[in-house]
Amino acid sequence: MFTCKMPGTVCAGENALNALGTLCGGARKAAVFSDRGIQASGALALPLKKLEEAGIDYTLLCDLPAEPTCDQAQTVVDAFRAVDAQVIVAVGGGSVMDIAKLCSIASGEGVTVRALLEDPGKGRKAVRTV
Numbered sequence: 001m002f003t004c005k006m007p008g009t010v011c012a013g014e015n016a017l018n019a020l021g022t023l024c025g026g027a028r029k030a031a032v033f034s035d036r037g038i039q040a041s042g043a044l045a046l047p048l049k050k051l052e053e054a055g056i057d058y059t060l061l062c063d064l065p066a067e068p069t070c071d072q073a074q075t076v077v078d079a080f081r082a083v084d085a086q087v088i089v090a091v092g093g094g095s096v097m098d099i100a101k102l103c104s105i106a107s108g109e110g111v112t113v114r115a116l117l118e119d120p121g122k123g124r125k126a127v128r129t130v
Contacts, residue, residue: 017046020089021054023130027086030058033100034091035066047091059083066095073099074113077106088129104129 011019024030030051034044039062051058061079065072080088080103090100105123106116116123 017050020047020050020130021056024051024054024056024087024089025128027056027128029083029085030056030087030089031080031083031085031103032058032060032089032091033064033096033103034060034062035064035096036062038062038092038096044091047089051089056087058089059085064092064096064099068095068099070113070117073102077103077113081107086127088127090129100129103127 009023011023032044032048032051038044039060044060048058061076061083064076068076076099088100088104090097102113102116104127105111105125106113107126108124111122
């Protein structure tokens with residue numbers, strides 16, 4: 001038996017980034033998660049341009065450590081909370097995607113990374129992630 005649970009929308013192929021504004025669901029502010037290597041490569045330019053074209057303000061969170069410790073992850077969660085974004089846009093690989101998803105479920109009041117390690121059920125997805 002094989003079961004595959006997919007997100008609500010999958011966009012792929014040439015010009016798929018044109019859907020970024022729509023995928024952000026009317027958000028007025030995005031938190032863009034990435035890393036300095038991706039930023040230096042220029043790969044962030046097009047997603048940021050698409051956010052601007054959609055009229056979505058954004059804050060970059062690019063100082064993400066590879067394989068973060070619990071405390072490093074909490075620092076990123078705290079920085080994300082301060083941004084007050086309605087959507088997360090993640091551009092990158094494993095650690096970038098992981099910390100973006102963690103921020104989505106750890107952004108609730110009183111939820112910490114350590115608390116989620118002890119009881120993952122405390123987390124609730126609170127912010128749309130693209």
